[in-house]
Amino acid sequence: MMGLRFVLRPRHTSAPVRAAVSLFFALALAGLLGSLVFALAGASPAAAWRAMAEGALGSGYSLGEVLLKTAPLTLTGLAVALCCRLNLWNVGAEGQFVCGALAACFVGLFVSPGLPPFWGLPAALIAGAVGGAAWAFLPGLLKARLGVSEILTTLLLNYVAALFMEHLYYGPWRDPEGMGFPGTVELPQNVWLPMLFPADWGTRAHWGLPLALLLAVGLWLLLERTRWGFRARVLGQSPKAAAYAGFRAARITITALCLSGALAGLAGAGELLGVQHRIQDGLASGFGFAGIIVAFLARLNLLAVPFAAWFLGAILVGADQLQTDLRLPGAVVLALEAALLFGALLGEFLAANRVQIIGRTTKRFEQRHESCDENSGEDNHVA
Amino acid sequence: MLLSPGMENLALLAQIAVKSSTAVLLAAYGEIITERSGVLNLGLEGMLLIGALAGFATGAATGDAATALGAAALAGAAAAFIHAFFAVSLGADQVLSGLSLSLLGAGLTGVLGRDLLGAPGLVLGAVPVPVLAHIPVLGQAVFTQPVLTYLALLLAPLLWWVLAHTRTGLLVRACGENASAAYATGVPIGLVRYACTCFGGALAGLGGAFLSLSYTPGWREGMSAGQGWIAIAMVLFATWRPLRALLGGLLFGALTAAQFSFQTESAQWLPVWVLRAAPYLLTIAVLVLVQSNARLRRYSGPPANLGRFFRRES
Numbered sequence: 001m002m003g004l005r006f007v008l009r010p011r012h013t014s015a016p017v018r019a020a021v022s023l024f025f026a027l028a029l030a031g032l033l034g035s036l037v038f039a040l041a042g043a044s045p046a047a048a049w050r051a052m053a054e055g056a057l058g059s060g061y062s063l064g065e066v067l068l069k070t071a072p073l074t075l076t077g078l079a080v081a082l083c084c085r086l087n088l089w090n091v092g093a094e095g096q097f098v099c100g101a102l103a104a105c106f107v108g109l110f111v112s113p114g115l116p117p118f119w120g121l122p123a124a125l126i127a128g129a130v131g132g133a134a135w136a137f138l139p140g141l142l143k144a145r146l147g148v149s150e151i152l153t154t155l156l157l158n159y160v161a162a163l164f165m166e167h168l169y170y171g172p173w174r175d176p177e178g179m180g181f182p183g184t185v186e187l188p189q190n191v192w193l194p195m196l197f198p199a200d201w202g203t204r205a206h207w208g209l210p211l212a213l214l215l216a217v218g219l220w221l222l223l224e225r226t227r228w229g230f231r232a233r234v235l236g237q238s239p240k241a242a243a244y245a246g247f248r249a250a251r252i253t254i255t256a257l258c259l260s261g262a263l264a265g266l267a268g269a270g271e272l273l274g275v276q277h278r279i280q281d282g283l284a285s286g287f288g289f290a291g292i293i294v295a296f297l298a299r300l301n302l303l304a305v306p307f308a309a310w311f312l313g314a315i316l317v318g319a320d321q322l323q324t325d326l327r328l329p330g331a332v333v334l335a336l337e338a339a340l341l342f343g344a345l346l347g348e349f350l351a352a353n354r355v356q357i358i359g360r361t362t363k364r365f366e367q368r369h370e371s372c373d374e375n376s377g378e379d380n381h382v383a
Numbered sequence: 384m385l386l387s388p389g390m391e392n393l394a395l396l397a398q399i400a401v402k403s404s405t406a407v408l409l410a411a412y413g414e415i416i417t418e419r420s421g422v423l424n425l426g427l428e429g430m431l432l433i434g435a436l437a438g439f440a441t442g443a444a445t446g447d448a449a450t451a452l453g454a455a456a457l458a459g460a461a462a463a464f465i466h467a468f469f470a471v472s473l474g475a476d477q478v479l480s481g482l483s484l485s486l487l488g489a490g491l492t493g494v495l496g497r498d499l500l501g502a503p504g505l506v507l508g509a510v511p512v513p514v515l516a517h518i519p520v521l522g523q524a525v526f527t528q529p530v531l532t533y534l535a536l537l538l539a540p541l542l543w544w545v546l547a548h549t550r551t552g553l554l555v556r557a558c559g560e561n562a563s564a565a566y567a568t569g570v571p572i573g574l575v576r577y578a579c580t581c582f583g584g585a586l587a588g589l590g591g592a593f594l595s596l597s598y599t600p601g602w603r604e605g606m607s608a609g610q611g612w613i614a615i616a617m618v619l620f621a622t623w624r625p626l627r628a629l630l631g632g633l634l635f636g637a638l639t640a641a642q643f644s645f646q647t648e649s650a651q652w653l654p655v656w657v658l659r660a661a662p663y664l665l666t667i668a669v670l671v672l673v674q675s676n677a678r679l680r681r682y683s684g685p686p687a688n689l690g691r692f693f694r695r696e697s
């Protein structure tokens with residue numbers, strides 16, 4: 001009855017080709033949607049993209065800023081990707097990020113003065129990881145023991161963490177000499193993450209970046225090369241097989257979520273100890289949610305996560321330029337992130353399926369074609 | 384009629400409670416219908432924002448309530464259509480697609496609503512129901528409300544009746560429970576799922592319009608403040624039933640109202656942040672309760688084909 005029909009055929013190609021096709025379409029659609037958003041915001045898309053590229057890659061300082069964002073994005077990306085490999089959703093990296101920062105701040109403000117100066121930084125970083133893990137423990141426990149949807153629990157806890165942080169820096173932890181600005185006092189210098197490059201280079205990139213890269217490799221080894229990783233992957237792909245093999249699903253689930261929370265918490269600690277040096281408004285600026293985009297741009301490949309993080313970092317830094325140059329609102333970043341995610345979804349689809357548009361004239365051909373590759377697997381028709 | 388100050392206070396609190404539940408209720412009903420047809424849409428938060436902005440902008444431009452509400456519903460449905468395309472036609476990951484929609488809603492409304500921040504606009508205030516509004520306490524609590532609140536109260540029995548007792552409801556449930564069997568009997572699965580997803584989006588859009596036209600009139604960035612997520616949790620709490628959703632929504636409203644009264648009485652024994660976090664924490668508690676109660680879970684689980692892509696065999 002319809003003049004046109006779309007016929008989907010599964011694409012049989014190697015994994016690298018699939019990844020390339022997926023990435024190509026993801027970026028193409030994201031570019032298209034992004035241009036649309038710019039046009040809606042009243043800016044010329046060409047000028048906007050140019051401003052973004054210049055803002056992100058145009059100077060040594062901006063390249064450093066991109067590296068600065070790469071560190072937390074890598075960590076939250078790893079946090080999301082790890083869970084997704086187990087068929088778990090950690091949508092709460094934002095809250096775990098906040099709790100990691102709070103725990104690191106607690107150690108920096110109240111514990112580190114009693115420690116030998118060298119131990120302040122490691123203690124604060126470990127506290128950050130523990131804080132994030134603790135925030136992810138409850139969703140993990142509820143998921144493993146009762147089957148409560150971890151999507152909702154991790155997400156709802158984001159709001160609680162944000163409110164708790166606000167309470168602390170407006171209330172008990174507030175700097176009494178803050179001239180009315182809500183925020184804690186500056187952390188002692190011995191817990192700061194040292195700069196990565198000499199100070200006269202003018203970049204703010206800190207040692208959190210190599211740490212994040214190291215953790216990416218470490219996590220890849222854990223998932224791909226250890227017995228725990230094998231069990232976790234089996235659980236993710238087939239819970240039934242895991243149960244049959246006698247793997248303790250509950251324990252693996254809780255461990256994975258805690259590990260994921262620890263990574264996000266570390267991201268928060270790094271942002272506190274390396275950049276902000278105090279807890280104040282705007283500490284958690286969406287790094288947790290951005291981790292979801294990083295994870296899916298990397299197609300859940302843990303070793304690809306740092307690259308995806310760098311790319312998204314460049315977009316975030318470039319978008320800052322949009323605010324100053326073209327006076328676009330900050331929310332433009334969220335729209336760009338959504339465009340990237342929708343792009344990734346479409347890319348994934350087009351990498352897995354070939355779409356043929358069939359009109360009446362080609363109907364004959366189609367039938368002949370179909371009879372040729374009868375055994376090529378199922379065809380799927382979409383009206 | 385003269386009431387004692389205590390009763391007056393109670394009536395006011397009840398009025399706030401019923402009013403506060405409106406947006407969550409509308410969004411939750413929409414999600415129930417969407418999910419009963421087998422589609423999981425986590426984009427409620429984004430659709431609320433899109434509806435809020437569309438309703439507010441149209442209301443400010445035309446000054447006409449019906450046009451504003453129509454625009455909000457249409458905008459919500461259009462946003463849901465994007466999700467339906469990815470979920471129903473492309474078979475994409477529905478969680479991811481829904482999250483993208485939430486991001487898109489926040490981003491797009493932030494960009495488009497920039498010039499409307501703090502602008503004056505249309506306000507849809509309470510419309511007392513003629514005779515009934517004079518009933519003590521109940522009259523103020525239930526029958527002195529904005530129009531959309533009445534809609535939220537009336538939709539629960541209506542949607543229950545449609546789902547449980549009409550052919551349309553049967554079609555919807557069939558798509559959500561066993562799409563292959565429904566397809567074999569000639570149900571156009573894709574069409575039903577598209578329609579239900581868009582209907583859900585329209586209701587979420589109206590929920591958003593309630594926020595920007597009635598609840599806290601005006602446009603603020605991110606004004607839904609997590610209510611979309613609470614609505615999704617409400618669907619689980621209600622075990623996919625509209626009447627139970629009404630109960631859950633009113634409970635949520637009561638909590639919000641309690642927060643108001645605590646804040647005004649400045650209760651020192653409970654810090655304010657805990658009160659503000661209460662809706663989120665209690666939602667988690669409710670999820671635990673539903674999951675740990677075997678009876679509740681058994682005869683009210685999720686639709687069997689929820690979130691599952693239907694591929695037509697050729």
